Amino acid sequence: xxxxxxxxxxxxxxxxxxxxxxxxxxxxxxxxxxxxxxxxxxxxxxxxxxxxxxxxxxxxxxxxxxxxxxxxxxxxxxxxxxxxxxxxxxxxxxxxxxxxxxxxxxxxxxxxxxxxxxxxxxxxxxxxxxxxxxxxxxxxxxxxxxxxxxxxxxxxxxxxxxxxxxxxxxxxxxxxxxxxxxxxxxxxxxxxxxxxxxxxxxxxxxxxxxxxxxxxxxxxxxxxxxxxxxxxxxxxxxxxxxxxxxxxxxxxxxxxxxxxxxxxxxxxxxxxxxxxxxxxxxxxxxxxxxxxxxxxxxxxxxxxxxxxxxxxxxxxxxxxxxxxxxxxxxxxxxxxx
Amino acid sequence: xxxxxxxxxxxxxxxxxxxxxxxxxxxxxxxxxxxxxxxxxxxxxxxxxxxxxxxxxxxxxxxxxxxxxxxxxxxxxxxxxxxxxxxxxxxxxxxxxxxxxxxxxxxxxxxxxxxxxxxxxxxxxxxxxxxxxxxxxxxxxxxxxxxxxxxxxxxxxxxxxxxxxxxxxxxxxxxxxxxxxxxxxxxxxxxxxxxxxxxxxxxxxxxxxxxxxxxxxxxxxxxxxxxxxxxxxxxxxxxxxxxxxxxxxxxxxxxxxxxxxxxxxxxxxxxxxxxxxxxxxxxxxxxxxxxxxxxxxxxxxxxxxxxxxxxxxxxxxxxxxxxxxxxxxxxxxxxxxxxxxxxxx
Numbered sequence: 001x002x003x004x005x006x007x008x009x010x011x012x013x014x015x016x017x018x019x020x021x022x023x024x025x026x027x028x029x030x031x032x033x034x035x036x037x038x039x040x041x042x043x044x045x046x047x048x049x050x051x052x053x054x055x056x057x058x059x060x061x062x063x064x065x066x067x068x069x070x071x072x073x074x075x076x077x078x079x080x081x082x083x084x085x086x087x088x089x090x091x092x093x094x095x096x097x098x099x100x101x102x103x104x105x106x107x108x109x110x111x112x113x114x115x116x117x118x119x120x121x122x123x124x125x126x127x128x129x130x131x132x133x134x135x136x137x138x139x140x141x142x143x144x145x146x147x148x149x150x151x152x153x154x155x156x157x158x159x160x161x162x163x164x165x166x167x168x169x170x171x172x173x174x175x176x177x178x179x180x181x182x183x184x185x186x187x188x189x190x191x192x193x194x195x196x197x198x199x200x201x202x203x204x205x206x207x208x209x210x211x212x213x214x215x216x217x218x219x220x221x222x223x224x225x226x227x228x229x230x231x232x233x234x235x236x237x238x239x240x241x242x243x244x245x246x247x248x249x250x251x252x253x254x255x256x257x258x259x260x261x262x263x264x265x266x267x268x269x270x271x272x273x274x275x276x277x278x279x280x281x282x283x284x285x286x287x288x289x290x291x292x293x294x295x296x297x298x299x300x301x302x303x304x305x306x307x308x309x310x311x312x313x314x315x316x317x318x319x320x321x322x323x324x325x326x327x328x329x330x331x332x333x334x335x336x337x
Numbered sequence: 338x339x340x341x342x343x344x345x346x347x348x349x350x351x352x353x354x355x356x357x358x359x360x361x362x363x364x365x366x367x368x369x370x371x372x373x374x375x376x377x378x379x380x381x382x383x384x385x386x387x388x389x390x391x392x393x394x395x396x397x398x399x400x401x402x403x404x405x406x407x408x409x410x411x412x413x414x415x416x417x418x419x420x421x422x423x424x425x426x427x428x429x430x431x432x433x434x435x436x437x438x439x440x441x442x443x444x445x446x447x448x449x450x451x452x453x454x455x456x457x458x459x460x461x462x463x464x465x466x467x468x469x470x471x472x473x474x475x476x477x478x479x480x481x482x483x484x485x486x487x488x489x490x491x492x493x494x495x496x497x498x499x500x501x502x503x504x505x506x507x508x509x510x511x512x513x514x515x516x517x518x519x520x521x522x523x524x525x526x527x528x529x530x531x532x533x534x535x536x537x538x539x540x541x542x543x544x545x546x547x548x549x550x551x552x553x554x555x556x557x558x559x560x561x562x563x564x565x566x567x568x569x570x571x572x573x574x575x576x577x578x579x580x581x582x583x584x585x586x587x588x589x590x591x592x593x594x595x596x597x598x599x600x601x602x603x604x605x606x607x608x609x610x611x612x613x614x615x616x617x618x619x620x621x622x623x624x625x626x627x628x629x630x631x632x633x634x635x636x637x638x639x640x641x642x643x644x645x646x647x648x649x650x651x652x653x654x655x656x657x658x659x660x661x662x663x664x665x666x667x668x669x670x671x672x673x674x675x676x677x678x679x680x681x682x
Contacts, residue, residue, distance in 0.1 A: 046529040163391070192390035192556060197600040197614050219530065222602030226609050246606045263534045264604050265563035267586065273563070275534035279499035 003076055004181060004213050005035040005058065010071035012057045015064075025284045027053035027066070029237040032310065040207060040214040042228030042245065044221060044260075048280055050237040051217050055185055058215065059102060060084040060092050075100070077180060098128055101179035103171050105186040110170050111158035117169055118154040124173055143176050146209065147202055164195030168202050175206050182206075183215045188223055200227055221264060225249055233257050236281050236291040239310060243317040253319045256292050290322065298323045345417065346379040346518060346550055347402065352411035354397050369397040371574035372411070375567075379416065379517070382550040384540065386561040386582065389571030390597075398571075399522050399554045403438050404428060415518075434464055437511035441523040443503035447495040453506055454491050460513045476513070482547060483509045483539055501532035505539065512547070519543075522554040537564055558601055562586045570594050573630040580655020590657045592635045629660070637661055 009032050014025040027050040035041045045051045056062045058073055068085055075082040077099065087095070096102075104110055112120050121140040125131055131139070141151065149168060158166055167187070175182060187203065188196040200223065207214060216228055224231050224245060232242040233254065241254040252258045259276040278295040281287055287294055293303040302322050310318040311325045319325070354370040371394075377385055389395045400406040401413060404420050413420050415436060423432055440446050447453055457476045461467050467475035477487040483505040495503055504524060511519055521540070525533045541564045543549050555561055561568055562582055569579040570591065578591040589595045600614060626632065629642040641660055652662040660666050 046531060193558070193600040193602075194390065194596060194614055196602065197610065200602070200610075201613055220602065221530070221604035225604045225606050226602050249604055249606055260530055261604060263530060265534070265537075265559040266605075267559055267562055267598065267601060267603065270563055270583075272538065273534045274538075275501075276531040279501065279532065280529075 001036040001039070003034040004037040005215070006072075006074045006076060007031060007033045007035075007058070008072045010054075010057060010073060011069040012053055012062060012066055013069050014053075014066050023284050026237050026286065027283055028057060029286075030071075031234075031237075031239050032071075033232060033239065033242065035213065035215060036230070037213050038211050039229040040203075040216055040227050042224040042231040043215065043217045043234060044219065044224055044231055045234035046219055046280060048283065049234045050283070051219075051234050052185060054234070055183055055215070055217050058084070059100065059183055060087060061102075075181065097124075097174070097179065098177050099180050101174045101177075101182045103174045103182065103184040103187050105189055111166065111173075113158055115157075116154070117156055117158070117161075120158075121154075121173060121176065125176065128177060140176065144172060147172055147205055149202075162195070164191055164198055167191060167195070167199050171199065171202055171206070175210070175212070178210050179212060181213050181215070183217075185217050187216070187218070189218060189220065196223070203227060221249065221261065233260070236286055237283055238291060239318075239320060240292065241317075241319050241321075242310070247317055253313060253317070253324045254292075254321050255296050255298050255323075290320075344379055345376055345414070347377040347552075348412060348414040348417075349376065349398075349402075350374050350412040352398070352401065352413055353409050354394070354401060354406065355409040368574045370394040370401070370408075373398060373569075373571075373576050375569055375576070375579060377518070377550055377552075382517075382544050382548045383566040384544055384551045384553055384564060386553045386555060386565040386568040387571060388555055388558055388561055388568055388597075390556055392573065393571040394574040395554050395556075395571050396522055399438075399520050399552065402518075402552060403436060403520050404432060434514040435516055436518045436520060437514060437516040439504075439507050439511050439519060439521040439524050442527050443500065443507045444495055446507050447503065449495055451494075453493050453495050453498065453503075454487070456506075456510050457513060460510055464514045466513055466515070479512050480509050482512060482543065484535075485509065499532065500528045501535055504528060504536050508536075508539065508543075512543070512549070516549060518550045518552060520552045520554070523556070524553075525560060526555070526557060533560070540564060558586060558597060570597065575630060575658060576656075577631070577658045578655060579657075584654050588653075590652060590655070590662060591631075591659050592637055592661070593631045596634075639666070641666075 009030055010028055011030055012028040014027055016023045031054060043051050043054065053066065056066065057068055062068060073084045075084060115123065118137055118140055122133055122136040125136045125139060140154065144151065144153065149172060153161060153165060153169060161169065171187065184203070188199050191199060203214065204227065206212060218224065228245045230242065231245045231248040233240050233248065233256070235256050241248065241252065241257045248257060249261060252261055263273050263275045265273060276295055281291055289305045290303045290308050293299040296303065300323065306322070308320045308322050310320045312318050313324065313328050352370060352373040353368065356367045356369055358365045358367050377383065387395045387398060397406060401408050407421060415432065420432065447456060458472060461472050461475060473487065480487055480490065485502065485505055490506065498506065525536050528536060537560055540551055544551060553561065553565060565582045567580065568582045568585050569576045570585065571577070572593050578585050578589065578594045585594060586598060589598050596614065628644045629647050632638050632642040635642065639660060647658050647660045648663060649656050649658050650662040
């Protein structure tokens with residue numbers, strides 16, 4: 001599977017000065033990952049783990065006080081290799097929506113409240129292509145029909161639509177120019193479950209139809225289970241585990257991922273679930289060594305001092321944990337001996 | 338007559354809340370809660386869930402139970418007394434002590450400029466729950482019920498606490514008046530997955546150890562199934578299905594509950610969805626619909642559903658508001674039911 005986005009040792013920090021105190025928040029700290037083409041790549045993590053910051057940098061939309069300190073992000077399209085971090089504003093503008101698109105969380109605030117949906121689509125398309133109103137309306141009508149949205153919405157104002165329909169219209173708007181790469185930031189959060197299912201349905205439909213690559217950011221592992229092909233788990237600004245979604249959900253190795261999945265309530269089981277002790281660290285002063293060690297029941301001395309690297313335990317399954325790495329090596333030694 | 342002993346903690350009957358919406362000169366009625374009914378018994382504390390999507394009226398119902406909203410019609414009794422008839426003095430002296438709220442966002446519930454223990458002392462003082470010299474001991478005792486200690490939180494500001502701790506503080510504050518009923522409106526939906534279960538488990542312990550009943554308002558059926566005893570599922574102001582949680586969520590009867598349960602995304606690739614859903618296009622369509630409010634989306638819709646409001650039917654240990662389970666339609670419904678089951682698997 002060819003790679004479409006390549007992230008190497010990315011470090012993005014927030015630098016703030018207030019009242020003479022300098023503060024550095026290491027929101028993304030040394031993340032390396034490859035996003036395969038044509039797949040849905042899920043990024044999971046709790047609030048404050050750096051997933052939205054990572055998305056901003058991947059989109060090239062970072063602004064001070066967020067600075068990229070180190071590392072690189074490259075888009076590997078068929079016809080071009082683009083180093084995103086060194087692009088100027090005009091090139092980014094050319095790239096955005098046509099090649100790279102973004103689905104925001106709050107759909108209520110994205111659509112122009114005083115324009116009808118068809119006019120919003122026209123404004124959007126006309127900003128990127130030379131089209132007449134009739135052409136853009138035709139394009140919009142065809143696309144909405146393909147996605148299974150009712151034609152009624154075209155003449156409606158945003159406030160007349162239900163929340164779920166608004167989010168689906170926003171998704172249609174973000175993808176009407178057939179982008180290759182789509183970043184979705186919590187696209188279903190704050191929606192009702194049935195509406196959420198409808199939104200996931202439309203994302204799947206777009207992927208099937210256009211073959212686009214999705215980067216899906218959400219804290220909800222249930223959404224990942226239904227949509228993502230691969231899942232990367234972030235904790236306190238670092239990647240802790242990455243594998244295909246079945247492995248992450250069924251056979252996680254990192255203690256944090258294990259805890260996270262065990263603590264989810266299920267509809268077929270009422271047995272007691274425990275949550276992870278402690279709380280996520282503040283990112284301006286993260287603990288030394290492994291950032292999960294203060295909450296980890298398996299922590300050994302090494303975890304308190306040495307920061308674990310991502311190690312491929314199996315092909316396509318990377319984990320950053322000393323305990324897991326050592327256990328796997330022991331098994332390997334035993335097998336070879 | 339005044340303090341009539343009652344075995345009922347909370348009695349809700351034909352409870353309706355109508356909001357008037359004005360468009361220029363015309364006024365439209367909007368039934369946020371329509372003919373709701375359920376009862377909590379005083380003898381055995383329980384966790385009663387009101388589940389529904391946004392706009393189902395669950396928060397309006399909770400606000401009426403808290404006495405923050407006047408019902409338009411119907412009966413709403415707490416320990417045998419009508420909440421609407423209480424004077425402000427009586428509310429302060431008795432009702433507010435008995436029924437306490439916990440809201441969704443703990444950081445919005447506490448002022449960021451005040452130390453968080455201030456709220457505890459203020460509540461103890463206002464409701465005269467302990468003598469001055471015993472306040473610290475009393476506060477500490479209540480904090481321990483939610484898994485905190487006074488030493489941990491004394492002098493702290495809200496931003497120094499994690500979301501889970503702040504929500505525990507909100508619950509501790511509610512517990513200080515020694516209430517019989519806590520109305521918790523989405524108490525865990527702001528919390529991260531890793532902290533959520535600790536708060537949910539705490540509610541369960543409170544019910545068992547402190548004998549507090551909990552009215553749990555939520556959209557999250559998975560946590561409801563995990564710790565609730567009974568559940569009422571709301572749709573556009575109606576309670577469409579009500580009964581023990583194992584029954585209602587274990588094998589839902591109402592087509593809406595079935596759809597709702599099906600649509601919960603499960604963190605399990607073996608439970609991924611296979612079928613597709615229909616969504617309402619406009620938000621307001623369903624409130625004003627004649628007949629059943631789910632008729633527009635229901636896969637089993639019959640002619641009668643489109644013009645007549647469905648009755649409440651008792652079936653398989655729960656109440657369900659659907660024509661499919663009335664006697665005259667039961668015969669037609671049986672094959673439909675099995676068709677649903679086979680398409681789900």
